[in-house]
Amino acid sequence: MADLKQIATQIRRDVLRMVHGVSSGHPGGSLGCADFFTALYFNVMEHNPRFTMDGKNEDLFFLSNGHISPVWYSTLARSGYFEISELASFRKLNTRLQGHPATAEHLPGIRMASGSLGQGLSVAIGAALTKKLNQETKLVYSLHGDGELEEGQIWEAVLFAAHHNVDNLISTIDWNGQQIDGTTAAVGGLGNIREKFEAFGWLTLEMNGNDMDGVIGGLQQARNLTGQGKPVAIMMHTVMGKGVDFMENDHNWHGTAPNDEQLQKALAQLPSTLADY
Secondary structure, three states, rough: HHHHHHHHHHHHHHHHHHHHOOOOOOOOHHHHOOHHHHHHHHOOOOOOOOOOOOOOOOEEHHHHHHHHHHHHHHHHHHHHHHHHHHHOOOOOOOOOOOOOOOOOOOOOOOOOOOOOOHHHHHHHEEEEEEHHOOOOOEEEHHHEEEEEEEEHHHHHHHHHHHOOOOOOOOEEEEEEEOOOOHHHHOOOOOOOHHHHHHOOOEEEEEEEEEHHHHHHHHHHHHHHHOOOOOOEEEEOOOOOOOOOOOOOHHHOOOOOOOOOOHHHHHOOOOOOOOOOO
16 A cells, blocks of 8 residues: 555656646646546556557546546556656647647547546446447446536436446546636535435445545445446545645646746655656
8 A cells, every 4th residue: 555655646746747847737636636546547447558449358447527637647657558758748749648638649548538528428438338238347437527517418428327227337526626716616516416426326435535545445345336237426535736735725726837936845745765757
């Protein structure tokens, strides 16, 4: 577990350095989800860094809230999909590491473009149904922001997945209560997200997304709930900007890059035994 925590810390360092390097990007949600990505890719998900687009006979992951691409890119690089040094090209001209994940650049690990919010669940459902048709036993995972749930397409997909018994799907909601314009309560009035998913016919659970034991336990519990005729949703409580005290629980860091002084202050709070890119 100590190794996983160290990986998550290094991923947070990568995120900060990536967005600082181009004075652009989304550090807040990326920092909050670092533990989730670490647990998923380094412990829970059965995946193959020797990437193929069809993803046969392996678990698949789809990032719907694509603006937190820095945390995904770092995770993919550090789990062997491409060279860690490529992280230095984030958001630069002609890079494979676009601000939002895209497929045109053929970056290993990316199976859908996710610049527009609300679309990832529909794609994940399609992948899960494909695995059923192919009689595969592997699972499909997706991640969504709580603010993203204001998109109507999400709820069409939620309804569809339950109605068609897509029970090889695990969708996680990053429930940090923040979005670009303020709190989710103030902007969209989401209410109790778990009760909404349950009303639509999903199996649900909650977990602490910033506790490595809690994340691994929650993901394993979700895996145990698959195959019971219903899709599974995890309500993951995280802190936006987790790990950097002046960023935590502040929606202003949703899409703001740290300056030189802020970067050094933040990195000092995230000591790592691993090497920066």
